[in-house]
Amino acid sequence: MLPVSGSFACMARTKRQHFFLILILGALTALAPFSIDMYLPGFPAIAKDLHTSIAEVSLSLSSFFIGVSAGQLLYGPLLDRFGRKRPLHIGLVVYLLTSLGCVVATSVEALIVLRFLQALGCCACTVAATAMVRDLFPVEDNARVFSMLLLVVGVSPMLAPAVGGYVTEFLGWHYIFIILTVLAAVILAGSYWGLPESYQPDPSYSLLPAPIVRSFLFVVQEWRFTTYAFAGAIVFAGLLAYVAGSPYVFLEIFKVSGTQYSLIFALLAAGLIGAGQVNSLLLRKYKSEQIIRAALIFQAITGIILVTGTSNGWVGLAGTLGLIFVFLSCAGFIFPNASALSMAPFSKHAGSASALMGALQMGLGALASVAVSLLSKSDHSTFPMTGVMAACSLLALGILFTGSRVIRYRAGSGKVSL
Template identity: 55%
Template sequence: MKGNNKFLKILLLGLLSAIGPFSIDMYLPGFPNIAKELHTDVSNVSLTLSSFFIGISAGQLLYGPLLDKYGRKKPLYFGLSLYILASLGCAMSASVNMLIIFRFLQALGGCAGMVASRAMVRDLFDVKESAKVFSLLMLVIGVSPLLAPTIGGYVTAAIGWRYVFIILLGIVLIILLLCIFLLPESKQPAPDYSLAPAAILKRFADVFKQPQFVIYTFASAFTAAGLYAYVAGSPHVFMEVFGASDTLYGWIFAMIAGALIVATQINAQILRVTSSEKIIPRAIFFQTCAGILLFVGFAYSWWGMTSSIILCSIFLACQGFTFPNASALALAPFEQNAGSASALLGCIQMATGAFSSAMVSVFHDKTATPLGLVMGFCAIIALSILLTGKGIVRYRARKAEVEKSTVDMITEL
């Protein structure tokens, strides 16, 4: 693959992957203004984030089989077109309930880019290179939390939160045009691929039979859930608890996200000397430590704004090591069902994200404690899944070896 072509493909795949994060991050500084204009409170506005996560989760299950049957690009075009129309609906919403519905539809469209980009990485690169490519995609995705909240804060302050969605509409329209003219198809349509419900469910079940997929998907999903809890709860913590302005919050969000970006690029370098399997447990362990410290510190009012920024930065940096490696390992066993596996991976990640962001809203008590609680809990669950899952796999491997040795001994006798 020529260097220029490889760079262009990775850039476009990164832009597709960034649609979801950009759609999440850009309107966060507008939460107080949205609540005021739509006559509700910030906790109800947070439900628009939960509906977005639910839409992404459900939508990815729809796009996975479509990407395997029709190739990667046609379903992608449909999804991006739906996103553009739903963004217009978000901008015109007259109530928080309307915004919740249109955010759901926006997510249904935007998730096509996330599923297609992961499947195309699996199509175009081998396992070790995939982890490096996912790290590079995270570099593009990382521009979202660096720029989106800052842009969203200034746009909201200058002309209002509705124009945030108009800007999102324009960005995705440009991405759609770039994909039409510059992104090559990585998988040809499969006419014999059945879209019957029974066949789709069987393929999903086959994916779940692969222990490597299950372990790394669920472990990474709960680490991501901690990140999404941070996304949902950070506007309240930094703007209402610590008193930051909407523009200052944008800069704080960008600063913390910068830790994630740096981590992904360090990860790409570390992969030259070690493996993804060795990186992941260390990253999740340190993320768990940061999550526990956040919860305890928030509960006892130990942390101010600066210390909270530092701990949140550590938490997100660990995600920069976990996501690219776990994604590569989870998808590695699949060739024919890469689209379905990618859809399940994304669905599970976003479903846990929807749950964690909703829990931040449910436990809302005008303090920072609920955010620390959910972030710490998610990290502990992720570490438990990883250690337990790998332990079960090792046990089964040893058991299989013992059984084989026993059979061989009996045969020799």
């Protein structure tokens, strides 16, 4: 069965319905970042309460990343087989139950397992939201919609750590997971009553391993997906390199206070969010391909200046903040356009494409954060963070230019995969 026509669906919606649709899709996309950012300030309290170390508690973050990355590959075929809403609701119920399990966890081992299962439920939200954007909106509007979703997602790094810190201090870390449970319940209710089923179940879609693998292979053989999904995922890896390395760089090297670090984190996140909204305005005049190319070139140049300047001591705290602000702002232009261009070729396989794109982002992002951690063991400077950030932007730029040439060649020779 074909999805609901994006153009028709858009025309049939009122402005009020359009607003709530974007709000619900944004909330689905933001659940995973909230699940990560809100409990980070609670690490010391969790370690003390469970009689373990912060390093052991951090394994629950690693298990969450693994669950999100692997789970997206699971939900892609389910979304194409059973429609968007049923797998989404099942995932949210799993998230609810495991969040309650985290509340009553009495050992770090239990918390690690529960966070993995919580991630398996959570990633249904990300995959479904991305696929539904492709289903419900015209292809030419997808980048603009993803920019609006980025505005909702951007609330997480600005609010979640502060909320988590206050909740831990005044109520205890257990209440972080109670809040996440309530948040998931609200999102479940909103998606149940407020989201249309954008893709009717397709009984012909097989869930056997071989057909699923063929479906994923079909997606990666599309050069437009491979080019923009990989470029966007590697830029996302650069973002997670910043997230992983920023506590050491700002708290240990530049000696800012915990409160100052929270303000810095929020300020830099504002660059990412603001750029996403400016992107919506630029799309009125420029194509997504033009914007993403310019943003990646500028980000790569900024990454080179950042790693060179900080490694040689040419820039201090203010200069470092300014360069990272520009770097993250470039990412705000790249993410929505990369997502839209990756999903554009697909209708029937949108669920699988969304799953692959999400798995690439989390998988490469996890590798980047591990690289920062490993480099930091022997190099106690800004280089582990800034070096990985610069490397990611340069690699993404190389993939974009190489892939774009292949796309133009295939289009010119008539070798089109779809």
